[in-house]
Amino acid sequence: MTWVTVDRPTSEELDACVQCGLCLPVCPTFRLTGRETASPRGRLQAMSAIDSGIVPLDETFAGIIDFCLGCRACEPVCPGLVPYGRMLEGARAEIVSQVPGRKRLRKWLQGSAIPSRSVMRAGAGLLSLAQSLRLTGLAPKKYERIIGGARRLRGRPGSSIGHVGGSGEAGTVGLLSGCIQDQWFRPVNQAAIKLLEMAGHRVEAPSAQTCCGALAAHDGRAAEAHRMAATNVGAFRDYDIVVATGAGCSAHLAGYGHWDDDGEIVGEVSVDITVAVARAIEDGRLPALDTPRGEMAIQDPCHLRHAQGVTLEPRRILEAAGYKVVETDEVAFCCGAAGLYSTLQPEASAQLGNQKADQIRSTGVTRVASANPGCEMQLRSYLEDNYEIAHPIEWYLAALVEELEGGITSE
């Protein structure tokens, strides 16, 4: 028995790899270990071995695939255009279907918490209470890193779902609230709504939407991922633009073609919030400020830079806010957050987290821009408290507000 699901890595996908090895040096897990078995080429070879029935799909295969971050740094450097991220999701789906005990392990690890809104909300409420009482140390060990890196929340959590507003001369945006953003990173969604409306969009966050399904897909829960994609295709198919505020979500929306027959309809018009805001700045629908605000260290989320090729946009936004952008990592290695990775592979995750934190520290800049909630949490948990970390659009909005208020006082 080789593959059993429709999501399997296909032979055509596998044939695209010519084993040139050019993807090795950009792969964080290869760099950590120096091992082909922890490299993109090695993982593809492993998939080929399963595909041709040379070895059974067992724990060894699962271990090799589990150690992958899913950062997709291997894709943009690949001259064969191997769709690695897609194949990884397929391999994970196969593991969950075929390797005994996998399904349960994963369920336990996330306590089914992440995709379910009500549990998320309860979690967020408890978390803000625990944080204000400084009780985070009481959280189950397995969540320590995640919670340690969560934002300090104030007041009652709420949701942007159901929001409708804005004029719409620049087109109507369907906003994917996202499960993590919606609860733990509300200010990012709020900033997105404000900026998109200022830029002339009508913004709607339809109630019929659900989690984008990225986490389910990355974890091999393919049936869920298909179901979520179908629900969202229904909720978003009539919008001019679909915007997500987490890089992981926008990358997943862009690949909806793999998850639903009509997925392309949404995939084609989906963009990350940084792209939508940068476009508005470029068209003059949002202002570029010229008051200098000092330096800003930037961190590129993998799913923005590697999966979507978006690098200029967050920089343009920060420049328009008056910041001088300071680069931290030329090759943009993964920070080690990678969904559940910090929980499943704590050692590798910690090595990458420390490495990233060191890169940021060495710039001497304590303001940091990161366009993805998972990365932000990871950075928070490895950097000291004096580092201010926020989404580029939050930095931009704050600058706008400051400028406006400054304008009022000077009058």
Place this chain on the structure above:
Amino acid sequence: MTLLSDLRQALGNENVLEEPLELYIYSKDASLMRGEATFVVFPQSAEQVATVVQIAASHNVPIVARGAGTGLTAGASPTEGGIVMVTTALNSLEIDSDNRTAWVGAGVINLDLSTAAAPFGLHFAPDPSSQSACTIGGNVANNSGGAHTLAEGSTTSHVLGLEVVLADGEIVVLGGQAPDSPGLDVKGLIVGSEGTLGIVTRALVRLLPIEPEVRTLLLDFPTVEEAVATVTEIIAAGMIPAALELMDQRMTTAVEKWLHAGLPIDAAAVLLAEVVGERESVESEASQIGEIGRANGARDVQVATTEEHRALLWKGRKSAFGAMAQLAPDYYLHDAVVPRTKLVETMRAIYEIADRYELTLLNVFHAGDGNVHPLIAFDASEPGINERVHKAGDEIVSACLRVGGALSGEHGIGLEKRDLMRMAFTEIDLDAQARLKEVFDPTGLFNPKKVLPDGSRCFDFGGVRREVPEGAWV
């Protein structure tokens, strides 16, 4: 004790792989040939390499060294079984900026060395297209070259010393800081020996200053012949540009689809030229090259004005092999060298051979030193195609040798080109090489059956190495 327990005891369990899937992953390099690894080991020091060599010898199991596995001739494929010894943990790096040298672990990636040397204004000159991935050990073993070999020479010109583990497990240092060490140049023998004489653990390499000015030009031509004629004339004019690289139309099309570098895909050939040095000479050479190109029929001469543009043009060239994956799932590649003056006629002959065998052939190569890289793109699952590909390959090599060329410019012989050695060398030559191999490696421990065809030794009874009976080491 079994081989496995010996290896584990010496290296620790975590540094020995034995699962079939893990072994499968280490069973080939970037070539088409797959072997079967007995075990995979990750020595952490030269001493551990020496221990593994002794263990392997006592169990009579061969060793195949492996760096990054980007080799194109199955050099690192364990085609005779044996222990695959991976060098990635040998990653020490000491730069001596005053002497412009560095002691570099065999597992250090070529480009990482140059990146580390950059703050001192230095770089490692050999720059194979795979430089972002391949290791110094692999470069030394294959005497690798690159686009800039034209002006600066291949790896051997940049290796001053080597630390090598020999077949008896002894660690020796060959050569050293002095530009011309006294005695026989044994280090020179190891460079290019493809892991058949010993295991390189560290190399003392020369670093060169980063050139103050660089100009990169892209010339496009309506015919391949005009491009080649331009190359010949540039050299004849007394210039040695840092690089002169040629890509034909099929190649630029494949690359462009992936890279969108703005390569002119309607040109029959494009020539990438780079000149380096002081501002004045760079400018005059660049304009001279442009003129020669135009006189020879170039439709357009582009000069990269920004560093980004230059990097993009080079990225296109350096990714050419991988971009082949767009055309067909498999490729077969030669890297013969022909005298520059014979390039035009050789190119014609190569195209004619491919047409006759009805094969898709692309060309991308170091035109400056006549190092051609005709690539055949094919789908190995097509019935009968393998035979056609190999026949065409052999004819291409003969055509190159006929005009006074050599079998390989830089990729090495490995297994893929091994049997072609007979076309290039006489029996006496091969015998001399086989004797040399025996001096270093009397029992055939290192990378058996690579480079030298069976029977190279005049008194050879069926191979130098006795076959290891199956199951002997487990």
